[in-house]
Amino acid sequence: MLSFFPTLYPDELLYSTLARYHIRSGNKSFKQTDLELFGYSSQQICKITLTNNLNYLVKNFPLRSQQKVENLLQNHTLYPFYATFLMPQEAWLLKNSMSKKLSGSILDVAKVATNSSSDSKKF
Numbered sequence: 001m002l003s004f005f006p007t008l009y010p011d012e013l014l015y016s017t018l019a020r021y022h023i024r025s026g027n028k029s030f031k032q033t034d035l036e037l038f039g040y041s042s043q044q045i046c047k048i049t050l051t052n053n054l055n056y057l058v059k060n061f062p063l064r065s066q067q068k069v070e071n072l073l074q075n076h077t078l079y080p081f082y083a084t085f086l087m088p089q090e091a092w093l094l095k096n097s098m099s100k101k102l103s104g105s106i107l108d109v110a111k112v113a114t115n116s117s118s119d120s121k122k123f
Contacts, residue, residue: 008075008076014072015051021033039053050077050079050082050094052097079095
């Protein structure tokens with residue numbers, strides 16, 4: 001369980017709050033902060049926009065915290081933006097994937113193009 005967690009400001013992305021936590025915790029590496037907050041360390045850059053394993057994070061919030069996963073998803077992540085462009089089943093899958101620990105890439109679930117071939121750079 002976390003001994004503290006910064007208050008989420010209205011309309012603040014979770015990533016910003018995680019950065020404030022990292023600074024205030026005194027952790028020397030982001031890997032250490034990831035381990036504390038999410039139970040594992042991920043090198044995926046998409047953690048900024050589409051954080052996953054939110055169940056673990058909320059479960060480890062300080063005792064008096066009133067935060068719920070649904071509130072984090074709807075008000076402090078970019079899930080509503082991505083869900084707008086997905087079919088209802090795909091949006092549900094993305095929400096489910098953000099709540100749990102995901103073994104694959106969340107960008108694939110969100111249908112974000114990650115094609116880095118030279119053909120895509122021509123235009």
